[in-house]
Amino acid sequence: LGLESSLRSVLCRRELELYYQYQVGLDNGQIEGMEALLRWKHPEFGFISPLDFIPIAEETGMIIPIGDWVLRTACEQQRIWKEQGYGDFRMSVNVSPYQFHDEHLADHFLEIIAETGIEPSRLVLEMTESLAIHNVERVIVQLDKLRAYGVQLAIDDFGSGYASLAYVKQLRPSILKIDRSFVSCIDDMDEDCRMAGAIVALGKALHIHVLAEGVETEAQLQFLKEAGCDEIQGYYVNRPMPESEISQQLGSAG
Ligand code: G
Ligand code: G
Ligand code: MN
Ligand code: NA
Secondary structure: OHHHHHHHOOOOOOOEEEEEEEEEEOOOOOEEEEEEEEEEEEOOOEEEOHHHHHHHHHHHOOHHHHHHHHHHHHHHHHHHHHHOOOOOOEEEEEOOHHHHHOOOHHHHHHHHHHHHOOOHHHEEEEEEOOOOOOOHHHHHHHHHHHHHOOOEEEEEEEOOOOOOHHHHHHHOOOEEEEOOHHHHHHHHOOOOHHHHHHHHHHHHHHOOEEEEOOOOOHHHHHHHHHHOOOEEOOOOOOOOEEHHHHHHHHHHHO
């Protein structure tokens, strides 16, 4: 209950911050995208993980203003980095299926996109395969509308949840993110690591970009590269970092 009431004032108290993590091309080593990852700096409890407060935000409806804040902040940041000459990489924003309960979500997102000046095709919405998608038809209508403007969809944690191939066919993602459970086991060369290769093959067959998340070792990187995976993201490349640190790195890489 304590968390719930402080979550209500989290935006006006400016306690939320976005961290960013690179998504790097395996063929060129370039930054192709950034994932925006939400952090809550609670004055009393310190950092609270989105795993702990997003479910409360979903139950209380706070996910709507918080989701809007995340989208606006991330899109603005993409435009700023582009203007600074740091690159025109994609910006990935995590969205909750609950946000799609609002049937005007697409129009609303398009407004935010227009206001921030990001090129719609540079925005990727990351959505986890989830049972919370009660009304798939409604989600598809919203996604189709956004897609008409060029906004991309990534299926997050792919392979770990409830996604069937029918779901992939319906939602038409442009990116599949291999769940990190299929990446961490590459080191052991056990059965599970064949899943990563299988998802890459699926992506190739369906012309969907494949990104492996949670890459922590050189061995994982090499395995994924040989499998033909398009991009990686993970501690091996960088930890999620605040805007100031990313800007510093981008500036000195120039
Ligand atoms: O970065 P971290 O490990 O703390 O993220 C934990 C989980 O929280 C991940 O599943 C991630 O997708 C989710 N998450 C991070 N940022 C956001 C956000 O802005 N919105 C939503 N809905 N989920 C997020
Ligand atoms: O579910 P989603 O993919 O949006 O969440 C990404 C989560 O994974 C974030 O919490 C982020 O901090 C975390 N993460 C990013 N890279 C790594 C990694 O290499 N290893 C592990 N264990 N977690 C990672
Ligand atoms: Mn994600
Ligand atoms: Na993920």
